[in-house]
Amino acid sequence: xxxxxxxxxxxxxxxxxxxxxFGDFRALDxxxxxxxxxxxxxxxxxxxxxxxxxxxxINYLEVPDAGxxxxxxxxVTPKEIDGKFVRLKERGLNAIRAEVGMVFQRxxxxxxxxxxxxxxxxxxxxxxxxxxxxxxxxxxxxEKVGIPEQxxxxxxKLSGGQQQRxxxxxxxAMQPKxxxxxxxxxxLDPEMINEVLDVMLxxxxxxxxxxxxxxxxxxxxxxxxxxxxMDGGTIVEQGTPDQVFGxxxxxxxxxxxSRILH
Amino acid sequence: MAADLPPSTSLKPPTKKRFNxxxxxxxxxxxxxxxxxxxxxxxxxxxxxxIFETILTGLGATLMVTVISFICALILGLLLGLGRxxxxxxxxxxxxGYIEFIRGVPILVLIxxxxxxxxxxxxxxxxLNASNVSLTVRAIIALVLIYAAYIAEIxxxxxxxxxxxxxxxxxxxxxxxxxxxxxxxxxxAFRNVLPALGNDLIAILKDSSLVSVLGVREITxxxxxxxxxxxxxxxxxxxxxxxxxxxxxxxxLLLQWLQRKMSSNVH
Numbered sequence: 001x002x003x004x005x006x007x008x009x010x011x012x013x014x015x016x017x018x019x020x021x022f023g024d025f026r027a028l029d030x031x032x033x034x035x036x037x038x039x040x041x042x043x044x045x046x047x048x049x050x051x052x053x054x055x056x057x058i059n060y061l062e063v064p065d066a067g068x069x070x071x072x073x074x075x076v077t078p079k080e081i082d083g084k085f086v087r088l089k090e091r092g093l094n095a096i097r098a099e100v101g102m103v104f105q106r107x108x109x110x111x112x113x114x115x116x117x118x119x120x121x122x123x124x125x126x127x128x129x130x131x132x133x134x135x136x137x138x139x140x141x142x143e144k145v146g147i148p149e150q151x152x153x154x155x156x157k158l159s160g161g162q163q164q165r166x167x168x169x170x171x172x173a174m175q176p177k178x179x180x181x182x183x184x185x186x187x188l189d190p191e192m193i194n195e196v197l198d199v200m201l202x203x204x205x206x207x208x209x210x211x212x213x214x215x216x217x218x219x220x221x222x223x224x225x226x227x228x229x230m231d232g233g234t235i236v237e238q239g240t241p242d243q244v245f246g247x248x249x250x251x252x253x254x255x256x257x258s259r260i261l262h
Numbered sequence: 263m264a265a266d267l268p269p270s271t272s273l274k275p276p277t278k279k280r281f282n283x284x285x286x287x288x289x290x291x292x293x294x295x296x297x298x299x300x301x302x303x304x305x306x307x308x309x310x311x312x313i314f315e316t317i318l319t320g321l322g323a324t325l326m327v328t329v330i331s332f333i334c335a336l337i338l339g340l341l342l343g344l345g346r347x348x349x350x351x352x353x354x355x356x357x358x359g360y361i362e363f364i365r366g367v368p369i370l371v372l373i374x375x376x377x378x379x380x381x382x383x384x385x386x387x388x389x390l391n392a393s394n395v396s397l398t399v400r401a402i403i404a405l406v407l408i409y410a411a412y413i414a415e416i417x418x419x420x421x422x423x424x425x426x427x428x429x430x431x432x433x434x435x436x437x438x439x440x441x442x443x444x445x446x447x448x449x450x451a452f453r454n455v456l457p458a459l460g461n462d463l464i465a466i467l468k469d470s471s472l473v474s475v476l477g478v479r480e481i482t483x484x485x486x487x488x489x490x491x492x493x494x495x496x497x498x499x500x501x502x503x504x505x506x507x508x509x510x511x512x513x514x515l516l517l518q519w520l521q522r523k524m525s526s527n528v529h
Contacts, residue, residue: 061430090438098436108431112449121445122435167431174435 010073012037012178012209013058018067018077020053020233027053028064029233035178035226038207042220042241045230046256051213054230055180058211059100060093071096072177098126101171101179105187107163109155109170115142116151119170127174134173141169145199161192168199178209185216215260217245229253293511300504313488313498317505320484327398327480328467331405335466336459338406339413344443346418357414364411370472376404377476401473409466416458420451456524460517464510471506481505 013035020028028050035041043051056062058069060076069076074096078085088096109118119138123129129137142148145165147158155163164184171179181200185193197219204210204223212219220227220241227244229237229252237244237253248254304314345357364372377400382392424447432442474483485502489495 059434061434094433094436094438097434100434102431102434104427104431106427108425108427110428110431110446110450112453122432122437125441125445126436170435 011035012072013211014070015058016068018057018064018069020057020062020064026233028057031235033228033235035209035211038209039225040204040210040212040223042224042227043211043213043230044215044227049230050233051230052182055182055211055213058180059097059102071100098122098174099177101174101176103164103167103171103179103181103184105183107167109163109167111155114152114154115158115166118155118166119173123173137173138169141172145169159192160188161195164188164196165199178211179203181210181212181214183213185214217261220245229256231256293507297504297508300501304501309494310497310501313494313501316488317481317485317501320479320481323398323478324470324480327402327405327470327473327478331402331409332463332466334406335409335413338410340417342410342414343417343421346414347421361411361414364408369408369469370475372408373401373404373472373475376407377401397476398478401476401478405466405469405473409462413459413462416455416462417451420455421447423454424450457517457521464513467509467513468506
């Protein structure tokens with residue numbers, strides 16, 4: 001009961017002291033971060049810096065070796081009760097994942113299902129909504145991302161930009177509290193990047209909580225509230241886009257930015 | 263600008279396929295001729311006609327054993343294949359153990375072992391009389407237990423051919439592991455393994471000849487029985503060969519046609 005009162009103030013995502021190893025390789029080293037409701041957090045950094053791993057830990061696609069992740073007050077990582085760590089049951093984990101959307105670099109649409117069926121599948125199987133209801137939601141979302149005419153096509157027939165917009169619509173169909181974007185534009189042809197970024201900007205302006213791993217500076221300047229620069233599995237620098245991009249404090253950040261900004 | 267271009271029809275490649283002797287399936291013509299020659303002999307030569315009619319009496323048994331075994335092996339093979347990639351240690355090890363056991367023993371030996379050792383032992387264990395289990399049923403049980411292991415490996419390969427991202431995308435939407443398998447992974451895996459499953463259907467058709475050792479009166483057994491009294495080895499075994507060749511060739515062409523049709527429908 002007491003948690004209910006606190007909900008409004010507590011962060012949407014709270015990550016504390018998370019570490020992750022792949023064998024001997026330390027992918028994440030004691031990372032702590034909070035994302036507030038409606039905040040757009042941008043994670044930048046060189047490849048292998050742990051930014052994708054961090055994103056994948058948030059919805060437990062990757063299991064952190066240490067630390068705590070709490071989404072909207074719910075523990076994703078094992079929760080300490082009376083001195084014992086209790087793992088979240090599979091069902092609870094599925095429920096959290098249903099509320100955390102994820103958009104992948106390679107879209108990962110289901111190629112054997114039509115665009116409409118892609119957006120309806122989880123609504124029907126997870127939320128148990130009816131066929132007509134879920135299709136209504138799906139068509140509305142396709143309208144929102146600007147490709148209502150593609151509803152009955154199969155994903156491989158669509159351009160990369162269209163596929164990524166379907167992928168965003170698919171995650172929106174679950175009415176997520178937060179959406180994680182894992183390099184959503186890096187597999188796209190240059191002329192298709194903006195159509196995806198426009199959809200993301202709309203979501204940001206509507207107050208969606210977003211964690212975006214990307215190097216799109218334009219998007220960062222327009223929409224991001226907070227920018228995190230990661231390297232070697234740790235957070236090197238953190239601040240507003242103007243602070244991190246305009247006046248970076250650390251040498252590694254300066255070096256990285258000079259390389260990607262030319 | 264467009265008006266300056268020559269008429270577009272002249273730029274189109276010729277629609278009629280030209281005969282290409284390099285890619286023409288000469289082998290098919292050769293095998294077709296052999297089968298046609300056997301057909302001619304069967305029609306024209308009364309000895310061949312009689313043997314053909316004798317072997318024909320076993321065709322029903324061959325087809326029945328093949329079809330029932332294949333369908334049951336598909337179901338059991340899918341379950342074993344899922345067990346093979348299961349995250350449950352016990353289920354995974356039981357599945358791998360079974361598959362490796364079966365694949366490590368010759369099919370002919372397994373047919374004997376299953377029919378004359380495992381089936382009787384199991385029926386005794388269940389308090390049934392093993393002699394009530396007909397040889398045809400034993401033959402089918404044996405082929406199912408054997409081919410399920412081979413088909414399980416096909417399904418495993420099919421499941422593993424689907425990129426990890428598909429499972430992750432499904433899970434990130436809140437689907438359970440089982441739902442992701444059923445609605446996302448398996449439909450794609452199934453499409454990928456159809457050619458391999460077709461090959462196993464042909465293989466099981468050919469291996470149904472092995473159950474002649476149990477005395478099941480399928481075409482091979484009927485031929486052997488016929489030869490033992492007629493001594494017409496040459497005629498009988500040529501006709502028997504033509505039987506299998508015709509069936510496997512027709513199946514193979516049918517499967518190729520199906521595959522082409524499916525890949526042209528690919529989305």
